[in-house]
Amino acid sequence: MFPRWGLMPMNSVRPSAPQLQGMEPYDPKYLPADTLLSANENPSDVEEELRREIQREIRRVPLNRYPDPLANELRDMIAEANGLERDQILLGNGGDELLFNTALAWGGPGRKFLNLPPTFSVYAANARLTGTEVVDIPRRADYSIDEEAVLARVAQGGIDFLIVTSPNNPTGELADSVFIERLLEATDALVMVDEAYFEFSRHTVRPLLGKHKNLVILRTFSKAFSLAAVRLGYLLGDADVIREFIKVRQPYSVDAVSQAIARVVFRNRAKFEPAIQAIVDERARVLDGLSRIPGVTAYPSESNYIMFRIKDAGEVWNSLYERGVLVRDFSRAPYLEDCLRVTVGKREENDAFLAALKEVAIARL
Numbered sequence: 001m002f003p004r005w006g007l008m009p010m011n012s013v014r015p016s017a018p019q020l021q022g023m024e025p026y027d028p029k030y031l032p033a034d035t036l037l038s039a040n041e042n043p044s045d046v047e048e049e050l051r052r053e054i055q056r057e058i059r060r061v062p063l064n065r066y067p068d069p070l071a072n073e074l075r076d077m078i079a080e081a082n083g084l085e086r087d088q089i090l091l092g093n094g095g096d097e098l099l100f101n102t103a104l105a106w107g108g109p110g111r112k113f114l115n116l117p118p119t120f121s122v123y124a125a126n127a128r129l130t131g132t133e134v135v136d137i138p139r140r141a142d143y144s145i146d147e148e149a150v151l152a153r154v155a156q157g158g159i160d161f162l163i164v165t166s167p168n169n170p171t172g173e174l175a176d177s178v179f180i181e182r183l184l185e186a187t188d189a190l191v192m193v194d195e196a197y198f199e200f201s202r203h204t205v206r207p208l209l210g211k212h213k214n215l216v217i218l219r220t221f222s223k224a225f226s227l228a229a230v231r232l233g234y235l236l237g238d239a240d241v242i243r244e245f246i247k248v249r250q251p252y253s254v255d256a257v258s259q260a261i262a263r264v265v266f267r268n269r270a271k272f273e274p275a276i277q278a279i280v281d282e283r284a285r286v287l288d289g290l291s292r293i294p295g296v297t298a299y300p301s302e303s304n305y306i307m308f309r310i311k312d313a314g315e316v317w318n319s320l321y322e323r324g325v326l327v328r329d330f331s332r333a334p335y336l337e338d339c340l341r342v343t344v345g346k347r348e349e350n351d352a353f354l355a356a357l358k359e360v361a362i363a364r365l
Helices: 048-059 072-081 094-106 121-129 147-155 177-186 206-211 239-248 256-267 269-291 313-322 347-363
Strands: 089-092 112-115 133-136 161-165 190-194 215-220 233-237 305-309 339-343
Touching (some): 072 089, 072 256, 089 094, 089 239, 094 121, 094 161, 094 190, 094 215, 094 233, 112 121, 112 147, 121 133, 147 177, 177 190, 177 206, 206 233, 233 239, 269 305, 269 347
Parallel strands (some): 112 133, 112 161, 190 215
Antiparallel strands (some): 215 233, 305 339
């Protein structure tokens, strides 16, 4: 029975928030393929011995109880490994949650985010979702950071936070640690250094944490530790800064099963070193192979992926997919016209990719 004041039910809904207008959902192009080289995953799964240890750890998890909200046992393990205290560590549901929390805690209406495109598109998307103004300082033609332009802009003031990715995704180059320190000294903005791929570069700005309260470092279990399916990332930072992140995080965002898996993996992280080194070795081989394919320009990388440019890259992407090889298409992204990105896989996967690309490239001559 309808309300007596005569209102009829409406088959409609109010518009979503204004900042969503014109935004496209993040689309990682999750497609089936024989050779999956699009998502920067570690091609080696967790070995069987560790899986058995993980299973034993999970069996001890009481599934009827909420997890430790802050994953304190895991915080302690990460803190000890990095020479820090528990309150300088925060876990999140993948690095993605922590990136969104950065925009929640340091962004918002009337605040500004300094972006260094081309880089991970989620940074700017999170800023826009939180009503934060995005200030772009584009990279140079070789994709290096325009350091003096960045320093000049922060010197003007008004920047609330910025993210420097090292190695940068998707272009692969490291940020200069000297520049990072100059930046930290030049601004009171929160400076996040996204080190999601640092295990493949062996470079970190961790030594700067003790001197700079405005530095926070983002890392993940998804890449080097073969846990992309588990969704677990973490921050290193000043205790006061971490406390601000805790204010905006979702309660119980890191479930008990993920915590159990991560504890086993982190205790055994040395066992992942051979696979990490294999990726680094294969990266050099794939770069060399790309340099031998006509019409291809490959960019040096310190990560587990390589970006390369080829004419009509969107069509090349389709041709590779038709041959069972899935890479990432950036050819329509600003500053990345005609660029594709390939994850460094196992030797046989890399051979399949190089053979397919060579065939496609030669056919287009």
